[in-house]
Amino acid sequence: MLDRQKSSHNLLLRQLARGGFTLIELIIALAITTIVISLTGTGLYALMTANQRSQIETTDRLELEQALAFMTDEIKMSRQVRTNISWPITPTTKIENFNPASGSSEIQPILVLIPASSSRLKNPIVYYLAEPPTSSVWSGQRVIYRWGPTLLQNGNYSDGNGKDIALISPTDPIGYYNEVLVDRMSEVAPAQASIACESSYSYSIPNISTRLGFYACIAPDEKSVKLWMYKQKSSSAKSVSIDALVVTRSN
Structure with a gap:
């Protein structure tokens, strides 16, 4: 068994x-x-990296488009656009009362807007490149600053205290402030070498090798401006650029 x-x-x-x-x-x-x-x-991992890179590039382009849209609107409101600026900035600068942001360095004005006669602004509006202030939330290499009065929701300028300058006395002061429009502007963009203005256009820095991530060409009548902006390439995304031709519409 x-x-x-x-x-x-x-x-x-x-x-x-x-x-x-x-x-x-x-x-x-x-x-x-x-x-x-x-x-x-x-x-x-490759798919996630590609998606992250695409998101960064999309965000960069959106930031440039928003900055360009803001700048375009203000150029259209202006009487003239200029770049004939003394560089580097000296006490004899041609920009009256221009006061760059505190803590920023390597100030380089790129675009000067002469306000329309009806705007009641006495000083020009300046868009300029600079290194971001130390210990700031803004990333380099450069940032685009705007020096000018604040804008109200109705599109008019403010005196700095929330009042529409069209409603204040002509003798009342109007505050000008420095604000960062967009950061991470490129110091070196290879595509810039292929950009050329018409021979009749002027530019404040004629040597193209010294042009950075934001620059402009001005027509002889100072009514048209060609703008270029380049975002700095990141470790995971390529550089992004944008350009436009804008014409002033005010007198």
Whole structure:
């Protein structure tokens, strides 16, 4: 009886062995699974990196488009656009009362807007490049600053205290402030070398090798301006650029 039970047990083990996997088969299956998981992980990482890069580039372009839209609106409200500015900035600068942001360095005015006669503004509005102030939330290499009065929701300028300058006395002071329009402007953009203005246009820095991430060409009548802006390339995304031709509409 005992021998019969032992024989049945051995037979069952042999049947189970024939229906299972050998050690070599398990090792091969494990190796294949490891390779598949590794390839899947690599593909997923590449997809996530590409998506992150695309999001950064989209954000950069959106920031440039918003900055350009703001600048375009203000140029249209102006009487003239100029770039004939003394550089580097000296006490004899041609920009009356221009006061750059405190803590910023390497100030380089790019665009000067002469306000419309009806605006009641006495000083020009200046867009300029500078290194961001130390310990600021803004990222370099450069940022675009705007020096001018604040704008109200109705599109009119404010005196600095929330009042529409059209409603205040002509003798009341109007505050001018420095605000960052967009950051991470490029110091070196290879595409800039291919940008050329018409021979009749003027630019404050004629040597194209010194042009940075924001510059403008002005038509002889000082009514039209070509603008270029370049975002600094990041470690995971390429540089982004934008350009436009804008014409003033005010007198």
